[in-house]
Amino acid sequence: MPLWSPSASADSRLARATDGAVRVLTGADTHALHQLLEKDLAANVTVTAAVRQRGTAERGKGRDGALLLGIDNDGASTGGQLASACWVGSNIIPVGADAESAELYGAAARALRRRVSSIYGRADAVLSLFEATGWGNHREVRAEQPLMTITGGPQITPLQGVRRSRIEEFPAVERACAAMFAEELGFSPYDHGASQYRARIRGLIKAGHSLVAVDPETRQITFKAEFGAVTDEVIQIQGVWVNPDWRGQGLAAPGMAAVVERGLQLAPMVSLYVNSWNTAAIRAYERVGFQRDGTYATVLF
Secondary structure, eight states: OOOOOTTSOHHHHHHHHHTTOOEEOOGGGHHHHHHHHGGGTTTTHHHHHHHHHHTSSSOOSSTTOOEEEEEETTOOSSSSOEEEEEEESSEEEEESOOHHHHHHHHHHHHHHTOOOSEEEEEHHHHHHHHHHHTOOOOSEEEEEEEEEEEOSOOSSOOOTTOEEOOGGGHHHHHHHHHHHHHHHHSSOGGGGOHHHHHHHHHHHHHHTOEEEEEOTTTOOEEEEEEEEEEOSSEEEEEEEEEOGGGTTSSOHHHHHHHHHHHHTTTOSEEEEEOOTTOHHHHHHHHHHTOEEEEEEEEEEO
């Protein structure tokens, strides 16, 4: 994947690559973008959280600031209700895109020449978008990841002792998060920037979105998870991990029940996505009460 180049504006690159079908959203598109995001709350929670935090659909500041792309229902270059959108930052996330519009976003991403760490979201859109980019330096394509949601209380007894992690526990939480990341993705989280990764973990702890269970004797973290994206409507869980020394003791499902219980205090729906081959995790989530809500896909770079 080539690097971003400042030799031409994003708008002119997009116009040439997509025959004017895709444009960069502006602050004037914020309301229409929120309406689009609300059509699929579980799938769009990451982008929804980011846009609400920013308060606008306007592109981010700086050369590498995240931007939002859009395609209008009427095909016009300005105005009109948005038919679909696409977040382009360190990750690419299509929003409400069918296969045809996803291909246009893939052409747009290729033209923008930005380095990203992943493409993820609803599977059909992600896979069409990725194919259209023509990028060949990816690490892995995870084409089937069940998206799962729960809106009621857990169906099993939650694990006692699951609580918010504390800032003084940062070193232990960081080790657990890094271990989970490397085990799950096959490479170190520090490959994409150690300072950014540590800042992300600190931010989760300070926000109360990092949850742990700690063994009272060894003080080791036995179970952990995070709320990776938080809105008033949906919480998305990420980073579920059981310490290898405590695996096989039935912590995963009760631990997740405790996480769901806390998540439902913040929003009426809790969601997550999981690799299709991780049947043990899927069974644990189903025991808690999660139900499938379609399929995600992730392309890792």
